Amino acid sequence: MSRPRKILAVTGGVGGAKLAVGLAQLLGPDELMFAVNVGDDFIHLGLHISPDIDSLTYALAGQNNQELGWGRAGETWQFIETLGSLGGDDWFRLGDKDMALHMRRSLMLQNGASLSAATQEVTQRMGIAHRVIPISDDPIRTVVQSTQGDLMFQHYFVRERCEPAVHGFRFEGMANAVLNPTIAAYLADCDAIIICPSNPFVSVAPVIEVAGFLAATEQIPTIAVAPIVGGIALKGPAAKMMQELDIPTTALGVAEHYQHKYPHLLNGFVIDSTDADSLPDFNLPTIATQSVMSSLQDRIALAEACLDFFDQLAA
Ligand code: FO1
Numbered sequence: 538m539s540r541p542r543k544i545l546a547v548t549g550g551v552g553g554a555k556l557a558v559g560l561a562q563l564l565g566p567d568e569l570m571f572a573v574n575v576g577d578d579f580i581h582l583g584l585h586i587s588p589d590i591d592s593l594t595y596a597l598a599g600q601n602n603q604e605l606g607w608g609r610a611g612e613t614w615q616f617i618e619t620l621g622s623l624g625g626d627d628w629f630r631l632g633d634k635d636m637a638l639h640m641r642r643s644l645m646l647q648n649g650a651s652l653s654a655a656t657q658e659v660t661q662r663m664g665i666a667h668r669v670i671p672i673s674d675d676p677i678r679t680v681v682q683s684t685q686g687d688l689m690f691q692h693y694f695v696r697e698r699c700e701p702a703v704h705g706f707r708f709e710g711m712a713n714a715v716l717n718p719t720i721a722a723y724l725a726d727c728d729a730i731i732i733c734p735s736n737p738f739v740s741v742a743p744v745i746e747v748a749g750f751l752a753a754t755e756q757i758p759t760i761a762v763a764p765i766v767g768g769i770a771l772k773g774p775a776a777k778m779m780q781e782l783d784i785p786t787t788a789l790g791v792a793e794h795y796q797h798k799y800p801h802l803l804n805g806f807v808i809d810s811t812d813a814d815s816l817p818d819f820n821l822p823t824i825a826t827q828s829v830m831s832s833l834q835d836r837i838a839l840a841e842a843c844l845d846f847f848d849q850l851a852a
Contacts, residue, residue: 549740
């Protein structure tokens with residue numbers, strides 16, 4: 538059995554982008570497409586910000602800011618610091634270089650372009666051959682239901698530093714959001730789907746809950762990589778959210794959450810080697826491998842392991 542050659546990778550921002558980079562090293566632009574979360578998007582300072590699309594774009598272009606873990610490499614901050622000194626909103630740190638991207642996208646959108654078209658323009662200009670596709674061109678906005686009331690995602694994540702306890706999420710606009718036709722067409726002869734190690738509640742859910750996605754993927758082998766390793770989130774507030782939602786903060790907890798909420802979604806699951814003791818507890822095919830990705834080699838090795846896993850599942 539040969540490896541799947543047409544893969545859709547579902548990803549949120551920084552955590553998922555690491556595996557995305559590994560996959561992009563192994564698969565060509567006709568073999569790999571990225572379906573990206575837009576629930577983190579918001580209008581800020583009059584600009585359309587798409588944090589997950591941008592994190593993936595910067596990572597694929599080798600332009601991600603490794604010190605901060607978000608934003609663009611080699612950044613300067615004159616704009617936001619000057620804005621702050623004038624009494625403007627400076628809690629969301631827009632770097633000078635990053636601003637150019639938001640400005641370019643926002644003006645394209647104002648002139649009638651879709652988010653897909655604006656993303657294609659930026660990714661191509663940054664030398665990215667793979668297709669980075671927003672899950673929908675319609676607005677989907679993640680609202681975090683918390684002890685401080687309903688918070689727009691970036692208000693919860695950046696302004697409130699994920700401190701409020703969460704008890705749920707809703708995705709404004711989801712009911713009217715149309716699955717991106719480019720993704721729908723790709724799924725028609727897609728061989729395999731990889732859910733990158735992104736937050737299940739605020740990165741993966743707003744992608745897979747877009748009408749038509751789950752139905753279109755039911756017959757396609759799908760695996761997810763756990764974003765929790767040794768009870769700790771690889772990135773961001775996933776473990777804290779799980780605790781607050783009364784879900785065990787383990788890789789098994791993530792798998793069971795997916796299986797309970799989306800019964801036909803997963804055919805396989807990938808956990809970190811440090812959690813290998815829990816392998817017998819999974820009731821779906823599961824492999825343990827190194828999923829903590831510190832280097833490019835780690836990203837490629839995890840991508841290889843995911844592709845090999847599809848061979849095992851087929852056999
Ligand atoms: N994350 C932060 O923690 N603080 C920031 O000030 C911040 C600014 C920012 C600007 C543009 C952008 O595209 C992303 C930015 N992020 C920032 C990251 C972002 O909020 C999160 O990483 C994602 O939304 C979570 O996936």
